[in-house]
Amino acid sequence: MVRRVIGLGIWVEDEDIAGVLDVVPAFASLMIHFDPDVVEMVDLSRLLDEKIRSAQVEEIESGPVLDIPVCYHPSAAPDLAELARHCGMSQEEVVQRHSASAFRVYMLGFIPGFVYLGGMDDALSCPRRASPRVSVPKGSIGIAGNQTGIYSLESPGGWQIIGRTPISLFELNRDPPFWAKHMQEIRFTPISMDELEGWPQ
Amino acid sequence: MNALKILKPGLLTTVQDAGRPGFMKYGIPLCGAMDQRSMRAANSLLGNALGAAVLEITMTGPEFVALAPTTIAIAGARFDVLVNGTSTEAPVLSLAEGDTVRFSRLLEGARAYLALSGGVDAPLVMGSRSTYVLGAFGGFEGRSLRAGDVLNAGTDRALTSESPKTTPLDEETTLRVVPGAEADQFSAAATEHLLDAIWNVSPDSNRMGFRLTGPALITPSTGSMLSTGLMPGSVQLPPDGQPIVIMRDGQTTGGYPRVFHVLSEDIDLLAQARGGAVVRFVRA
16 A cells, blocks of 8 residues: 555656645555645546556655664663563563564655654554653654654654664755655664764764 | 844744745655745735745744844734834834844734845755754754844845735634545534634644644544644644644644644634634634
8 A cells, every 4th residue: 555655656746747736645645735726626636546546556766775773772762671561572572573574664754754664573563652752862763553663853752762773864964865765675783882872973 | 145133032033934845755844934924925015025035923022133224024913113212013114234123012913024125045945945943954054043143135036016915913713624634534513513612722832733722522533543644734633632733844744633624824814823812613
């Protein structure tokens, strides 16, 4: 499903339809922001219906596998113990299963560069925290339901934090500013606290 | 050219423009002036491009000094504005070098827009000069203005002359809405409840979103769904039954059902509502 949504989003952008301002793919929906003074909703709907019915899915250039270093040390992973308890396994097993999963970027959103990753080992599923934190550090790796997410900026958040990466997902002055692409494959490699703190920026 | 030096910044004074469309798929919000209509009105008074960068002044106004002869225009919320200590109601002010302008008491509305002849100069970031404070980019160094900041005028002149209307500043705000994408998750009775209720703007409303408080639904939606796209005007209804209207710096995706969508024009009205103000929804 998510592959079809992202493919449809790429198609809408490539078509360069006058009046289309923004295209936001999500897990099972595509939001198109358009100027009704330039393009009529009925015309846009007709174009999309035809495309969806054709069942052609665009090629998605997802790039190479991204390797993301993650420190799962308790001081960077305040919810690791709680998540391990919830899932009925040791903390070591959580880390082992998490770093063995092959993730894909299903969605970017919420805040600049935040990535929603599908493909996690289902045994690690865990609900969001009952009460969100006022501030989650940049680079935090979180679990909510059966997804993993990476906080690209320091922000409020309710995901269960199980690690932190020194990689910056969003850097305005980098080209491209966003590190990960839709559908890109991501793997996590455990690093130590020393490596996290000494990571070259 | 140096135009203005900030002496006191006010509560939240930021550089804003028509916005930053095209990057929502990466999580970059639309950004830009909360009350687009008043931004355009201020710019049109000076012959600027209607979407030229302006200062958005929130609740408490700034005090500044002109560093060179400068023409400014003010629209949106009404403040008691003093030039060299003397109150004025003129929407366009021609300042001489050394003139000071102070935004004193807020009389009506919540956000005023100050245009500079030629627009406020700031670097274009993803096609816009607007400040996105959470992302710490755009506008003046990615932040709200501070004492000592010096603003320059740009060269953003209008190609056409147009005189946009200003935003009405009423005690109560009525927002015209169309059904949101998840409207069918709500019963007819629930929808009527939301349309009949009197809502109040929560004081923690900001550029990201306006939280409305009022009578919760008796049978709220379960509220569990996959995250979907949001944009300014999306009305989310979390399980606590208190609507959230997404504004210009709002998150680009969210997981609460979108019950309504506010007409784009009416977002300007909400931008002028203060904490505690009464808001109603009506069918467009």
